[in-house]
Amino acid sequence: DTAVSQTPKYLVTQMGNDKSIKCEQNLGHDTMYWYKQDSKKFLKIMFSYNNKELIINETVPNRFSPKSPDKAHLNLHINSLELGDSAVYFCASSQVGRGVAGELFFGEGSRLTVL
Amino acid sequence: GENVEQHPSTLSVQEGDSAVIKCTYSDSASNYFPWYKQELGKGPQLIIDIRSNVGEKKDQRIAVTLNKTAKHFSLHITETQPEDSAVYFCAASIGNQAGTALIFGKGTTLSVSS
DSSP, X not given: OOSEEEEOSEEEEOTTOOEEEEEEEOSOOSEEEEXXXXXXXXXXXXXXXXXXXXXXXXXXXXXXXXXXXXXXXXXXXXXXXXXXXXXXXXXXXXXXXXXXXXXXXXXXXXXXXXX | OOOEEEEOSEEEEETTXXXXXXXXXXXXXXXXXXXXXXXXXXXXEEXXXXXXXXXXXXXXXXXXXXXTTTTEEEEEEOSOOGGGOEEEEEEEEEEETTEEEEEEOOOEEEEEEO
16 A cells, blocks of 8 residues: 555646646655655755645745645645756655654655656 | 755665765754665655764664764665665755754765676
8 A cells, every 4th residue: 555645657748737746645644745856866845744734845936836635635736837847746744743853755756747 | 054965976886895975964953864765766765864862873784874063974885785776865854843854965876786
């Protein structure tokens, strides 16, 4: 049973389109994240949500809007896609205590290609 | 904000040799330092972690050391095997009572040849 699952696994779209990536975790964790991995493998934090509340937003353009309907789901919606948005997007979850970081469990990634 | 530097970016060793990857961090408030292994087409997976109140931790062939004063930590893999070939990432924690996250180094591609 997959702990952190993302859909779709692959996404190919044209510049200017709007797309969404969905993420669900069945670990009962309170915190979920979105990371972006570029072509050089660099993993960069985008957002962090704790119990549906946005905690961290790391200078991500407004075209990216995370939505957390409940603490098991964190979706990523991207408007007006640009070539530079091409990357692998990873969802992750973690059970952290107050101010205490812990292991992140990653999904398998969603590879977005913008043409 | 936190900045994590990782070296080397690529590392090639012969099977049975040891491999060492080093990282430095900038934020003295960081207190959690995990290492992740990422295989092709997969998400990163935790292989070992260390907290700031510990100087060294070992799990079979892998070990991590932490020097809080110098703000650096290292991953040591002994008796490397071809299946150790992957991209390895170090990370340091950021955050506060509201929430935490991990800032990653740029990764090391380890190749183990038999």
